[in-house]
Amino acid sequence: YTASSGIPNFPTYVSVGLVDDVQISHCDSITNRNEPKQNWMNKVEEEDPGYWERQTQICLENQPSFKADIDIA
Numbered sequence: 678y679t680a681s682s683g684i685p686n687f688p689t690y691v692s693v694g695l696v697d698d699v700q701i702s703h704c705d706s707i708t709n710r711n712e713p714k715q716n717w718m719n720k721v722e723e724e725d726p727g728y729w730e731r732q733t734q735i736c737l738e739n740q741p742s743f744k745a746d747i748d749i750a
Contacts, residue, residue, distance in 0.1 A: 680743035689747070690740045704736035711736045 679691045692711070694702035701718050704711035711732035713719050721728045 678739065678743060680747050682747045690736075690743050692736050692739065702732065704733065706740055709733070709737060 679693075681687055681689055681691075688705035688707045690706040692702075692704040693700055694714075700714045702711055703714050711729060713721070713729070
């Protein structure tokens, strides 16, 4: 996770999933969606319907606490 503040045209929150140093997913405060970054990750939804929606909800739920941490710092 990365949180930022006051940087024009840059999300205040970014979450990136990695496997073996390869990015497999991405979510940020601009798109407000957790999305696959590897074609094979699209197949997750076949095995686990609703996976990307659940991951998006986690992303959205994490954003306020990261913003609060930035505001406190």
